[in-house]
Amino acid sequence: MSRSRFVKPEVTRLYLADVHKREHHALLERTGAEQATPEQIAASEAKVAQAVEDAEFIDVKRRLNTGEQQDMFAVMAPFMTPNQPLQLQSRQVMTGKVVAYLIGWSLTDDGKPVKVSASAINNLDPETFREIREAIEFHEESVEKELAVVKNGQGGASVSTPPSVSVA
Amino acid sequence: MVTITGQAAEVRWGYYTAATLGPWSLVDGQLTAIVVDADTYRVSQHPLVFEVTRATGAWTWPLTSVQIAGTTLTASLQQE
Numbered sequence: 052m053s054r055s056r057f058v059k060p061e062v063t064r065l066y067l068a069d070v071h072k073r074e075h076h077a078l079l080e081r082t083g084a085e086q087a088t089p090e091q092i093a094a095s096e097a098k099v100a101q102a103v104e105d106a107e108f109i110d111v112k113r114r115l116n117t118g119e120q121q122d123m124f125a126v127m128a129p130f131m132t133p134n135q136p137l138q139l140q141s142r143q144v145m146t147g148k149v150v151a152y153l154i155g156w157s158l159t160d161d162g163k164p165v166k167v168s169a170s171a172i173n174n175l176d177p178e179t180f181r182e183i184r185e186a187i188e189f190h191e192e193s194v195e196k197e198l199a200v201v202k203n204g205q206g207g208a209s210v211s212t213p214p215s216v217s218v219a
Numbered sequence: 220m221v222t223i224t225g226q227a228a229e230v231r232w233g234y235y236t237a238a239t240l241g242p243w244s245l246v247d248g249q250l251t252a253i254v255v256d257a258d259t260y261r262v263s264q265h266p267l268v269f270e271v272t273r274a275t276g277a278w279t280w281p282l283t284s285v286q287i288a289g290t291t292l293t294a295s296l297q298q299e
Contacts, residue, residue, distance in 0.1 A: 057260075060233025112234065154234045 068102035110155035237261035
């Protein structure tokens, strides 16, 4: 059976604590002049612990379909002129991907659930928005890598088929 | 015979809206509704769910055998 080329509405849950865990890991990987100080490591550990305790998560689309991807690009770069460099709307580049992917979250306001919307996203505190954006960017890269492996065969090696030759 | 009616609802396929419905009625597990808008691909997928938004959340019922003829949608609610 051939693989489906249609995007199904699959949902992936991402924990915001994982953003801090990756940042902490990156901090520990630093070497030389960039090496983290004990204070930086302690502060980072505290952030991870707090994020784990908060247990906040977001639900995102596993993949965007063509329409959603085109909508996202149209928001990021609404004016395209042939043979001219792409003019990106810096503000929309930041929020466009989040709006395209995000479908749910655990976030509350004064104890009440808040429905995901462009307005709710704009009213987040900048640090929470950053966590969400980084979680989504990591998710997007992970899915792209996963799809590339599937496309190129399970082993990840690129498989090419020689073109067929027709003899007149 | 139990009849439930409403003015607006949706047919959903996962997180997508497959159809936006206007006035609808549910009689003995049979849904009839006016279609305001429908995505022909999504409305042909499975599983589809009939969803009515309430002030405190949403009522959802799984659907089977969804048909759209003109501007009328008919469907059966999945039995338990």
